[in-house]
Amino acid sequence: TAPGDIQLWDARDWQKAPSLLLSKETNILKLEFSRDGRWLVIGNGSPIAYVWDLQSTITDPISLVGHTGNIIDLAFSFDSRWLVTGGEDATVRVWEIGNWHKDPDFLRGTAESIGALMFDPTGQRLAVSSGNTIHIWNAQDWQAPPVILRLSGEIPQFGGRPAMSVSPDGRWLAVTPDATTQIWDMDLDQLAAQACRLAGRNFTQAEWAD
DSSP states (O other): OOTTOEEEOOTTOTTSOOEEEEOOSSOOOEEEEOTTSSEEEEEOSSSOEEEEETTSSOOSOEEEOOOSSOEEEEEEOTTSSEEEEEETTSOEEEEETTOTTSOOEEEOOOSSOEEEEEEOTTSSEEEEEETTEEEEEETTOTTSOOEEEEOOSOOOTTTOOOEEEEOTTSOEEEEESSSSOEEEEOOHHHHHHHHHHHHTSOOOHHHHHO
C-alpha cells in the first residue's frame, strides 16, 4: 500500500481482498471504529475529520468541517452516540453520530491545544487533556460546566500530552504527565464534595459556573 492509503479488511476472512477506502498522499494520525462497527473516522493532521459509513454503498467519506486548527485527537463514545474531535484551536466539538450535518456542540474553556480525548466506559463522562489540566465533561449534559483537574509535574513542551486511561467501571482516571502516574476519582459528585472540603465551605452556583 502507498502512504496515506486506507484499506478495509474483513476480519472474518483474511484471505479476502481488502477494499480501498482512501488513496491519498497524506499522514493518517488517528483512525478509530465506532463501537457498533458501523462508522470509521480518521484524522490526518488537518482541521477536517473524515467519516465512512461502512454499511453504505457510498464510498466517499463525510467531511466534518469546523475546527480552525489541526485536529489532534478524536474518539467515539462507547454507546456510539457521539464522536468528539479536539484540535489545536483549543476546542472540542461533539458530533451526533448519524446526524453529521447538524452543527456540533462546542466544548470550550481550555487555554491550550487539546492533547487527548477519552470517554469513560459508562459513556457518562469525557476526559479532555489540555496543557496541565484535565477537563471532565458530563456527556449527558454538554452544557454543564466541566470539573477541572490540575496536574502536577511538567508536561513536555513540544508535542507532549499525558497518557490517560479509565478504569472499566468509569470511576478512576489514571494520568501520566511525566515520570509519575496520578489517579483521580471521576465521580463528579465526589469531586465536588472534595472541592468543598478543601475550601472549607460550599460553593455558590456562580462559583461553580466560573
